[in-house]
Amino acid sequence: MDTPKILPTVACNLDADILSASLPLLEEGRVAAIEWSFDTLFKRNHILPEWFQELLETYSQANRLIGHGVFFSLFSGRLLPEQKTWLQHLETVSKQYTFDHITEHFGFMTGADFHKGAPMSIPYSKSTVAIGRDRLSRIQQACQCPVGLENLAFSYSLEEVKKHGDFLNELIEPLNGFIILDLHNFYCQLHNFNIPFDTLIALYPLDRVREIHISGGSWQQSIVNEQKQIRRDTHDGAVPQMVFELLQKALPLCPNLKYVVMEQLGIGLQTEADRLQFYRDFLQMEYLVMQYNEGHVYQPHNTFMPSGSLDTTRVVEDEYLYAEQQILSFILEHAKDHEDALHQMQQTALRQSSWDIEHWQPEMIDAALRIAQKWK
Numbered sequence: 001m002d003t004p005k006i007l008p009t010v011a012c013n014l015d016a017d018i019l020s021a022s023l024p025l026l027e028e029g030r031v032a033a034i035e036w037s038f039d040t041l042f043k044r045n046h047i048l049p050e051w052f053q054e055l056l057e058t059y060s061q062a063n064r065l066i067g068h069g070v071f072f073s074l075f076s077g078r079l080l081p082e083q084k085t086w087l088q089h090l091e092t093v094s095k096q097y098t099f100d101h102i103t104e105h106f107g108f109m110t111g112a113d114f115h116k117g118a119p120m121s122i123p124y125s126k127s128t129v130a131i132g133r134d135r136l137s138r139i140q141q142a143c144q145c146p147v148g149l150e151n152l153a154f155s156y157s158l159e160e161v162k163k164h165g166d167f168l169n170e171l172i173e174p175l176n177g178f179i180i181l182d183l184h185n186f187y188c189q190l191h192n193f194n195i196p197f198d199t200l201i202a203l204y205p206l207d208r209v210r211e212i213h214i215s216g217g218s219w220q221q222s223i224v225n226e227q228k229q230i231r232r233d234t235h236d237g238a239v240p241q242m243v244f245e246l247l248q249k250a251l252p253l254c255p256n257l258k259y260v261v262m263e264q265l266g267i268g269l270q271t272e273a274d275r276l277q278f279y280r281d282f283l284q285m286e287y288l289v290m291q292y293n294e295g296h297v298y299q300p301h302n303t304f305m306p307s308g309s310l311d312t313t314r315v316v317e318d319e320y321l322y323a324e325q326q327i328l329s330f331i332l333e334h335a336k337d338h339e340d341a342l343h344q345m346q347q348t349a350l351r352q353s354s355w356d357i358e359h360w361q362p363e364m365i366d367a368a369l370r371i372a373q374k375w376k
Contacts, residue, residue, distance in 0.1 A: 004300075005099070005293040006251070007032035007064065008286040009261040011213075013040055014052055017266030021275040025282055026055075033064040033100075035261050038093050039086060041073050048119035060097040066211070066259060067093070067102040073109035074135045074149070075122045077322025083135075091142040099260075101146040101304065102139060103180050103211065106168065107154075108325055118330075120368065121155050123354040127318045134316035140175055141312060146304035148178040148210060153185035153217075153233035154362035154368070158193045161304035165204035176307040176314040180256065183246045184217055184239070188231040192364070197249065209254040210304055214285055215263040216244050220370065222363040224338060230367045235372035238280045244288065251292045256300040262291050285345050289362045324349055338365040 012022050012034045021045060025031050043050075048056075059065040090102070122128050129368055140147045149168055155161045166181055179205070184316070190197060216237035223229040239262075251257070262282050267274055327348050335341035340360030342365060345357050 004298045006257055006289050006298060007259050008282070008289050009033040009035055009066070009259045010282065011037065011068065011261055011263040012033045012036050012055075014048065015227055015266040017269040018264070021264070021269045021278040024279055030282065030286060033066060033259055034059045035068050035259070035263075036065045036365055037070050037251060038067045039069050039089065056097055058101075063100050064098055065097055066261075067097075067099045067104065068103040068150075069139075070110065072104050072115060072135070072139070073119075074104055074106065074132055075108040075128055075321075077131065077318045077320070078133075079317060087138055087142045090139065094143040094145070099145050100149060101145060101178070102143040102149040102209065103150060104136075106152045106164075107337070112361065119154075120332075120371075121151060121152055121160060122219075123356070124160075124163050127321055127355050129167075129170050130316050131318060131321070133174055133310055134312065136171060136175055136177060137312055138307055139224060142176075144179060146210070146306065147175060148172065148181050148304070150180035150181055150213065151185050151204075152362075153182070153188040154371070155189060155193070156364045156368070157356065158195065158361075159356070159359065161189050161193050161200070162203055164189075166256050169205040169208060171206060174310060176180040176302070177208075178302075178304045179208045179257070180213055181206075181209045181245050182213035182215070182233075183250060184213065184215045184235075185233050187240065187243055187246060188217065188233050191231040197246065201250070201253065206250075206253045207255055207302070208215060209250075209257055211259040211261060211265050212241050212247065212254070212257060213261050214247055214248060214281075215242060216268065216281075218242075220367060224363040224366050232367070232371075235265040236264055238266075238277045239285070245286055247285065247288055251288070252296070256302045256304070258300065260285060262361065270329040307371060318347070324353065324355065328355070329372065332368050335369055336370060338362050341365055341369060 010022050010031045056065060072083060105119040106124055136147055149172060215235050218232050218234045218237055218240050220230040220232050222230055233269055264278055269278055331341050331344045335344060350357050
């Protein structure tokens with residue numbers, strides 16, 4: 001039997017550009033596992049081509065297939081009909097393929113259309129923890145395998161950034177869940193809030209990390225502060241060298257790590273030069289992982305198999321939170337600028353609330369406007 005090792009993985013979906021970029025790596029046998037965003041075809045009633053089904057089945061049979069959700073909107077204050085359908089879809093695909101685990105994004109989705117939006121941060125409170133635990137338990141019941149959450153790239157304040165590790169840990173603890181440590185998301189927080197790596201990484205429960213993501217992104221010039229650029233997790237660029245350096249630092253800190261995943265959107269892989277860079281980035285990721293594997297014995301002490309389940313006979317909801325989310329989404333999608341947005345928020349239930357809008361950084365409100373209005 002092969003000695004267990006950390007697995008170099010590609011996020012490979014039914015996208016011509018992603019598949020074209022991944023094909024040389026697949027042909028060379030470099031892709032040890034595949035992460036599939038199973039819900040990206042959720043509302044299209046799309047039948048997977050036979051060859052793609054065979055690819056998924058090959059990795060499924062080897063227990064090297066992991067599923068990554070994008071659109072569930074974990075913290076929606078109300079459990080929406082679309083979320084119930086999403087869970088049914090997950091249950092169906094989990095019977096068709098064997099997933100080693102299933103993950104989702106932290107946050108709630110902006111936008112009136114369930115399938116369009118970007119994950120945004122949420123207040124850390126008893127109510128949001130209860131909702132997050134309820135939804136994670138429903139995901140686990142649907143997939144019958146370990147479940148995890150990905151750390152968020154976007155925050156409104158430094159205080160929010162500092163609480164994120166504890167928030168994640170409190171959410172996953174009852175189900176023995178795990179964390180995806182997305183290092184580009186981490187890089188966004190390091191840059192946007194000028195916080196040292198050692199300070200921020202110490203705030204995360206690293207023994208709960210089973211998966212690491214690396215990817216690229218983009219820079220957004222701040223309108224509020226001409227001296228500042230905001231780092232955005234747009235997944236449409238090459239992996240920055242800093243992210244590889246973060247990977248090298250993170251590998252020895254995560255004793256239960258199993259997968260290191262290379263992610264990129266097809267929109268960033270449309271030229272031969274883009275695809276070649278993707279190939280080179282994967283090789284650099286693979287080299288760092290293999291180098292670590294050769295020097296360390298992989299002995300995880302937690303498989304993250306669910307240790308129990310929460311009672312889901314009663315749906316946990318918060319109508320006040322749901323109403324606040326609707327207000328915030330509307331303002332972000334329609335405000336003229338960050339000052340207009342904050343002024344509008346001050347006239348609503350968001351004022352002096354758990355959202356703590358009074359301490360949101362202006363340049364991050366501006367970034368949120370651009371994210372929400374892009375997806376609207």
